[in-house]
Amino acid sequence: MTIQKRSLKVEKLARIYDDEIAPVWGSRFGKMLLRNLRVPERGQVLDISCGTGWPTVEILRRMGDGTRLIAIDASSAMLDVARKKVQALGPLGKKGVFFRTESPLPRLSFADDVYDLVVCNLGLEEMPSIDTALLDFARVCKVGGEVRCTLPLADTFQEFYDIYREVLVKHDKHEALDRLDAHLARYPTVDQLHGWMKAAGLAGGVEIDEFSLLFKSSREFFFAPVIEYGPLPAWKTIAGNGQELQDVFWYIKEAIDAYFGGRAFEVTIKAGCVIGTKRDPRAEESDEIVTGRVELLDDALAPPPLPAPPRQVAAGSVRTNELEIVEIEELEGPHSLGPFDDEPLDAFVEGKERPAHLSRGGGRSWDATDPDDDGGA
DSSP: OOHHHHHHHHHHHHHHIIIIIGGGTHHHHHHHHHTTOOOOSEEEEEEESOTTTTTHHHHHHHOOTEEEEEEEESOHHHHHHHHHHHHTTGGGGGSEEEEEEOOOOSSOSSOSSOEEEEEEESOGGGSSOHHHHHHHHHHHEEEEEEEEEEEEOTTTTHHHHHHHHHHHHHTTOHHHHHHHHHHHTTSOOHHHHHHHHHHTTEEEEEEEEEEEEEESSHHHHHHSHHHHTTTHHHHHHHHOSHHHHHHHHHHHHHHHHHHHTTSOEEEEEEEEEEEEEEOOTTSOOOOOOOOSOOOOOOTTTSOOOOOOOOGGGGGGEEOSSSOOOOOOOOOSSOOOSSTTOOOOOGGGSTTOOOOGGGGSTTOOOOOTTOTTSOOOO
């Protein structure tokens, strides 16, 4: 893919993020980051991978006149959206906030011991090495300052990964299984995060929360922007390429629809928020793991409500007290089902028939009631 094509798709992500992804993903993690957050009255704040500017704007609301906020993101298109949000605040938006188009990779460009508060909402999961990133975040934080980062934890999307693994085992896709295991290792456990915090000189712990996303079918699962612009490209890479990729996703589609036909396909999200204070290396080490479900922000601290999601993303609606699934509304034009690659998935192309070769040699359709099938999701 050319740089121009990738740029166009990043620009599209910037346009749809607040309406179609933030309500079911980014805002859920962002509320964890903001919970009981104390913004220094006078000091420096760094927001890493700020995206379209939330929770950046909420941090700005809590800042005093003596505080300066630097917000960076690798996407200028995302920053343009964030700037417009700040401008819409009027006089409040004239506080000391500065946006910079900058990637945190391979390391932050800032000097050591500069910031009183370092935050990153969902940026850690995009880093090649989470432990190395935490070291760098702690490096630019002052002794006594705080680092807060959110990310999905181990067992996120577990219902989908169980099906994916079953498909790969059933069809002897050994190399793909190895790639799946490597991918799953990218989701850290609380214990791993605690160890990385200690290595970075951060005293504190990890708050955890859990929520669900609901989808009417496999098609709506893969077409939901939170999936299409999130983990889907990595899932396709695991499967392989060419016909092998297509075959695996035919099997996955059939398995999801067989196991969950007539009811919602529900996937669990395990959300984590790293909260650590930078220790004085000369002080005695003292660490504590904080675990448990995180309550939503008090109404007085909650950010302004985000716009209601359009109908086409309600299939990724968040489960609260009631089950809510709304029909998905197709967008115009073909879907690649992967924003950073051009290979569509045949299983979801309208009118595409199941390849005949999948019916040979154990490649039959999935049947959740078939006694020869190995269990279910």
